[in-house]
Amino acid sequence: MTEKITPEEIQKIISSVPLLSASANQLLQATTDPDHDLMQIVNVVKTDATLTARVLKVVNSAAFGLINEITSLDRAISYLGERLVVGIAIGDCAAQLFDKELKGYEGEHGALWRHDLRTAIASREVVTQSNSTINPDLAFTAGLLHDIGKALISDYLQGTASDVLQKIENNEFSDYLAAEEELIGFDHPRAGYELALVWKLPEPIAEVIRFHHTPAEASEEFRELVYAVHLGDNIAMMGGCGTGADSMQYMLDTNYTQYVDLHPNALANIMLVVNEDYEKLERSFSEAGE
Amino acid sequence: MGQIILGVGDYGASNQSGEEVKTFALGSCVSVVFLDPKTRTIGMVHVALPESSINKAKSAEKPGYFADTGIPALLAQMAKFGCNPKGKGMVVKLCGGANVMDTNDTFQIGKRNALSIKKILWKYGMGAVAEDLGGNFSRTVSVSVDTGEIILSSPGRPNWKL
Numbered sequence: 228m229t230e231k232i233t234p235e236e237i238q239k240i241i242s243s244v245p246l247l248s249a250s251a252n253q254l255l256q257a258t259t260d261p262d263h264d265l266m267q268i269v270n271v272v273k274t275d276a277t278l279t280a281r282v283l284k285v286v287n288s289a290a291f292g293l294i295n296e297i298t299s300l301d302r303a304i305s306y307l308g309e310r311l312v313v314g315i316a317i318g319d320c321a322a323q324l325f326d327k328e329l330k331g332y333e334g335e336h337g338a339l340w341r342h343d344l345r346t347a348i349a350s351r352e353v354v355t356q357s358n359s360t361i362n363p364d365l366a367f368t369a370g371l372l373h374d375i376g377k378a379l380i381s382d383y384l385q386g387t388a389s390d391v392l393q394k395i396e397n398n399e400f401s402d403y404l405a406a407e408e409e410l411i412g413f414d415h416p417r418a419g420y421e422l423a424l425v426w427k428l429p430e431p432i433a434e435v436i437r438f439h440h441t442p443a444e445a446s447e448e449f450r451e452l453v454y455a456v457h458l459g460d461n462i463a464m465m466g467g468c469g470t471g472a473d474s475m476q477y478m479l480d481t482n483y484t485q486y487v488d489l490h491p492n493a494l495a496n497i498m499l500v501v502n503e504d505y506e507k508l509e510r511s512f513s514e515a516g517e
Numbered sequence: 518m519g520q521i522i523l524g525v526g527d528y529g530a531s532n533q534s535g536e537e538v539k540t541f542a543l544g545s546c547v548s549v550v551f552l553d554p555k556t557r558t559i560g561m562v563h564v565a566l567p568e569s570s571i572n573k574a575k576s577a578e579k580p581g582y583f584a585d586t587g588i589p590a591l592l593a594q595m596a597k598f599g600c601n602p603k604g605k606g607m608v609v610k611l612c613g614g615a616n617v618m619d620t621n622d623t624f625q626i627g628k629r630n631a632l633s634i635k636k637i638l639w640k641y642g643m644g645a646v647a648e649d650l651g652g653n654f655s656r657t658v659s660v661s662v663d664t665g666e667i668i669l670s671s672p673g674r675p676n677w678k679l
Contacts (some may be wrong), residue, residue, distance in 0.1 A: 332672070332673075333672035333673050334672065388672065388673035389673050389674065389675075391673070392654075392673045392674060402618060461617045461624065464544055464617060464655075465544040465545040465615075465616075465617060465624070465626060465627070466525075466544055466545075466546075466565075467525075467541070467542035467543055467544035467545075467546060467655050468542065468544070469542075469544075469655060471672040471673070472671075472672040472673025472674075474544070474654065474655050474672070475544065475615055475616070475617050475618065475653040475654055475655065476618065476653055476654070477617070477618060478618050478619045479617045479618060479619050479620050479621070479624060481619065481620070481621040484621075489623060490623075491622070491623045492571055494623055494624065494626065495566050495567075495568075495571050495626070496571060496572070498565065498566065498626070499565075499566070499571075499572060499575060499582075502525050502526075502565070
């Protein structure tokens with residue numbers, strides 16, 4: 228028998244999670260501002276010595292294969308691009324969540340980070356290859372954070388995975404989301420949204436976290452972005468990179484065609500790019516973390 | 518036990534006793550397994566996409582990525598172990614090719630991978646004797662040289678054999 232999570236309980240869980248650093252928060256705010264420029268990003272990173280060191284370590288990791296070492300922060304950031312800098316900042320602050328073993332989903336240590344990184348790349352590519360006007364950096368960052376709620380509720384789902392899969396197969400649950408809600412009274416998007424509110428994440432990112440499995444319910448203003456991450460999430464799972472037993476056990480909202488113009492060949496191309504970029508990024512993050 | 522681990526688009530073969538060939542977490546990808554009873558060689562290719570025509574450069578660099586270039590590449594590799602280069606006498610098994618739930622045509626990469634692989638095999642006069650394809654779950658696949666047995670695993674499910 229699983230224990231239900233009450234709204235008070237979820238706040239208690241969230242209170243045990245470290246807050247985002249001031250610099251990570253400022254970077255997220257900057258990413259969602261359509262008028263921001265790279266100098267704003269540089270200025271935020273400059274105020275954070277640890278983040279500065281990490282950014283320089285990543286850009287000089289073997290994965291990027293630079294011949295000459297980059298020592299200036301401006302150059303490092305313009306080389307890596309805004310999304311990677313934001314990714315480094317979030318990855319460091321929320322490492323406790325990203326690295327958590329998702330026991331409730333039978334997911335290994337680091338599975339959440341790997342899935343989120345793949346989703347981030349795939350969401351960026353969906354936006355780029357469908358000629359959307361959405362900022363690819365924003366799609367990347369939202370993809371990186373979309374499943375953060377799983378780290379909050381996973382422990383409450385321990386021992387349920389095999390039963391849930393059986394019940395989905397027997398149509399007793401429509402998908403994994405319905406199972407989470409039924410078993411513990413909270414699904415992972417809602418749990419993640421509660422964290423987004425406490426962390427004061429920018430509205431479009433909070434909407435992605437809340438509605439990435441039910442994009443039609445997102446507010447019209449952010450729906451295209453939410454659909455892009457919805458597809459990015461599915462592409463990551465199709466690439467074999469889920470977070471455990473729940474992989475591929477969520478409904479694809481095929482109404483995405485109203486918001487995202489994705490040609491079948493584009494999907495194959497996205498899958499190719501995701502695999503290549505993922506290997507490079509994963510390597511650079513892990514080398515820099517050593 | 519020695520292991521040959523295959524990533525996406527990799528292929529490999531072995532005839533070493535005690536060794537196994539393994540690939541992790543096939544989602545929509547398909548693992549094509551060849552077993553040659555005559556030379557006691559096993560081979561596997563981890564196919565990600567149905568057609569190499571979408572990216573010729575990638576298929577030249579990593580032929581295993583695509584169904585139409587991956588199967589010939591695996592056969593050529595197995596020929597180095599003394600297997601028939603046209604796959605004659607080989608036993609074929611297929612695993613993977615999952616799809617997301619409630620999918621549409623665009624997202625049915627798993628189904629298209631399996632179909633494309635079967636068409637290529639047909640050209641060689643080969644057909645799968647066993648397959649574990651489709652569904653909505655990822656599969657980790659390993660094949661043992663000694664037994665030729667395929668073991669599949671997926672989080673939340675007991676292991677099964679093919």
